[in-house]
């Protein structure tokens with residue numbers, strides 16, 4: 001993987017998949033600037049503390065980030081147990097806001113990687129809704145659209161991961177044609193990180209039991225990070241606008 005001297009921003013850098021991604025990117029020679037609400041416990045080339053659920057906090061963070069950014073890994077996320085509003089703001093609206101703010105700093109060859117989930121796999125069932133939300137231009141417009149189309153607490157995590165996949169798939173090619181910056185999603189299945197327990201609570205014992213028969217085991221963060229890092233690297237330069245499952249085959253069993 002050629003990542004030497006690429007400057008890459010990683011959100012959610014202080015735990016789980018984000019921390020492992022940052023470690024691997026640095027190992028391959030990238031300069032990694034982390035963004036998280038919590039202090040990181042690993043070596044980085046820079047860190048900006050920010051609450052990615054608020055546009056004002058994101059705007060303040062953007063002021064502190066470098067003027068040239070080659071990669072953006074949007075890894076930060078909260079589980080459904082955090083509540084509909086927070087899930088909407090962190091996992092979707094804030095991610096979009098940060099990405100839109102940083103795109104002008106990304107040169108040709110830049111790459112954006114959004115971390116979705118196997119739980120977003122049912123996006124085709126609600127495609128028109130997700131396209132309508134994707135068409136909203138800003139954080140505030142997205143919030144207003146959601147006020148008129150309320151999302152259920154029980155399914156909010158799935159809903160906003162589906163929305164993230166649809167936004168990525170619909171936005172990637174217009175941006176690539178205009179700027180030569182790529183954007184893709186990675187969709188992990190269950191991963192051993194601090195929020196795995198919340199997902200078990202969210203989907204319920206029955207779904208967990210069903211899924212555990214369909215897969216060998218949950219992943220480790222170091223099985224997701226190489227795929228995110230590779231999507232930032234020159235070697236993947238012709239991959240754009242895809243949602244790549246990294247789930248040990250789990251999504252393939254839903255057909």
Ligand SMILES: NC(=O)c1ccc[n+]([C@@H]2O[C@H](COP(=O)([O-])OP(=O)(O)OC[C@H]3O[C@@H](n4cnc5c(N)ncnc54)[C@H](O)[C@@H]3O)[C@@H](O)[C@H]2O)c1
Pocket residue numbers: 011012013014015016017018035036037038050051052053075076077078079090115116117118187188189190191192193194195196199
């Ligand atoms: N763990 C899994 O089973 C799993 C499966 C599929 C997808 N995912 C997704 O992977 C991503 C990473 O999750 P993880 O498992 O590493 O979880 P994690 O809890 O270990 O890490 C999430 C990170 O995001 C940060 N974060 C959360 N809210 C924030 C906010 N408002 N502002 C700034 N930072 C914030 C946290 O501080 C934390 O460092 C998430 O988007 C999650 O939805 C996880």
